[in-house]
Amino acid sequence: MIDQDKIELIEEIKHLITIDGSAIDINPNYLEYFELEELEDIKKELLQKKEDSKTFSKNYVDELYEKLSK
Numbered sequence: 610m611i612d613q614d615k616i617e618l619i620e621e622i623k624h625l626i627t628i629d630g631s632a633i634d635i636n637p638n639y640l641e642y643f644e645l646e647e648l649e650d651i652k653k654e655l656l657q658k659k660e661d662s663k664t665f666s667k668n669y670v671d672e673l674y675e676k677l678s679k
Contacts, residue, residue, distance in 0.1 A: 615641075618648040625655040 619640045643651070 612645075615645055615648060618645070618652060622648065622652055622655065625652065625659065 622640070640648070
């Protein structure tokens, strides 16, 4: 049986891997095979990728703005 912390982590991971906030189906049975520490690592990695993407997008938009402002 899955404990509450693991269930919450699985839900957070599901949310983090959505692109536009829409639901994505992951077989929860598959995620149950991960240990709590592994799920925490997956979550950290997804959060870092999300932050990297935001930084890249911001830099790209700033660069476009500068080019178009000239």
